[in-house]
Amino acid sequence: MLADADGRLEHVPAFWRPGGVPLPPPVCAALNRWVHASLVAEDPDAMAAVAVDAVAASRGDLHRACLHAVTEANRRPLRLDRDGVLRGTVTEFLDDVFHAMMTGSRRLPDKDTFLCLAARAGAALADGAPPGFSELDADVRGEVYLRAVTAFVGAPAAALTWLVCARQLADLVAARRRAGAVEEASPEHVALETLRLWPPAWQHRRPVLHDHRIGPLEALAGDEVVVPAYALQRHPRHWTDPDVFDPGRWAGSSSRPQAFVPFSIGPGACVGASFEVRWLAAVAKHLAATPPLALTRRSGNPCVTAVFSAPEHELGARA
Ligand code: HEM
Known part of the structure; x- marks a missing residue:
């Protein structure tokens, strides 16, 4: 269905729609080209080392720590080295907007806060905006930049x-670990298994453009179809012991199963997918060489919003 060779579905990723309005295709294309070119120039291993060091040095809220650690690792492609105002704006965006969106906090910011930050980012990018951004109005440029963040x-x-928690918390949700699962497995298999059990993009939504059938279902123009990545990736028809965290299941397979769709597939799928698997594998490798972090659980359930992330934890002094 997601491959959609006949163009029956709309494929503009939801997070490229400021205020619900799709970005014009040339802006999307410019954004994707920029993201792609930025990633090609980066070394996933070096970025992973920066992110792991930053998390290990953090105290307090785990989600906030991970957001800032990944931002620190991406400071060059996000142009944060060049401009203090941009850096401050991104920090505020992560703390005041994105953290609440990610954890489902009741203190969700209003749209004006986002628009105000977008206007500031747009102005800060007036000189030296990524290719294709300069011709945009400052407000739109800022919004698009924050979507890229x-x-x-x-x-x-x-x-x-999830990786931080999976390494240390054997009781995490339903996923019991096989003994030695994280310590002995190849980092790439740990990364793939983490994305299988805990896909950050846990469902893929596609508006239907033309009436058609999907197997026994009738999809009508104006409907929205949802591909439940989380459920597919734990379905017993596709996976042995689906709830068990077992990186070893990936050993010896050169292709990835069809029921593995953490980055979606087809038009609109993630342009960062192959980079991300290498980055996550490098994170697993660096975490394995880091002393355990002191984690105190603050909530029983995972955070389920547009993004699926681990239960809230507090990072303390090292155990
Ligand atoms: C675990 C990490 C990641 C996951 C699970 C993920 C997942 C996804 C998914 C599911 C989509 C499609 C959204 C939709 O269908 O509405 C997507 C799109 C996209 N992702 Fe990722 N992503 C990840 C990391 C990254 C990274 C690191 C980058 C780049 C720095 C990136 C850049 C993009 C872009 C540019 C698109 C839009 C593609 C388009 O417009 O055609 N992603 N991602």
């Missing part, structure tokens, strides 16, 4: 919360 930082930070 969301892509660079949001899902990777959610994945980082």
Whole structure:
């Protein structure tokens, strides 16, 4: 269905729609080109080392720590080295807007806060905006930039919360670990297994453009179809012992199963996917070489919003 060779679905990712309005295709294309070019220039291993060091040095809220750690690792592609105002704006965006969106906090900011930050980011990017951004109005440029921050930082930070927890908390949700599962497995398999059990993008939504059938279902123009990545990736028809965290299941398989869709597939799928798997594998490797972090659980359930992330925890002094 997501491959959609006949163009029956709309594929503009939801987070590229400021205020619910799709960005014009040329702006989307410019944004994707910029994201792609930025990633090609980066070393996932070096970025992972920065992120892991930053989390290990953090205290307080785990989600906040992971958001800032991933941002620190991405400071060059996000142009934070060049401009203090941009850096301050991104910090405020993460603390006041994105953290609440990610954890589902009751203190959700109003839209004006977001628009105000977007206007500030747009102005800060007046000189030296990424290619394709300069011709945008400052407000739109800022909004698009903050959406890019969301892509660079949001899902990777959610994945980082899970990796930190999976390494230390054997009781986490339903996923019991096989003994030695994290310590002995290849980092790439740990990364894939983390994305299988805890996909930050836990569902993929697509508005229907034309009436058609999907197997036994009738999809009508104006409907929205939802591909439940979380459920598919734990479905017993596709996975043996689906709730068990077992990186070893990935050993010896050169292709990835069809029921593994953490980055979506087809038009609109994640342009950062292959970089992200290498980055997450490097994070697993660096975490394995770091002494355990002191984690105190603050909530029983995972945070389920547009992004799926670990239960809230407090990072303390090292155990
Ligand atoms: C664990 C990490 C990540 C996950 C789970 C993830 C997942 C996704 C998913 C599911 C989509 C499609 C959204 C939709 O269908 O509405 C998407 C799109 C996208 N992602 Fe990621 N992503 C991750 C990391 C990244 C990174 C690191 C980058 C780049 C720095 C990135 C850049 C993008 C872009 C640019 C798109 C839009 C593609 C388009 O417009 O065609 N993602 N991502």
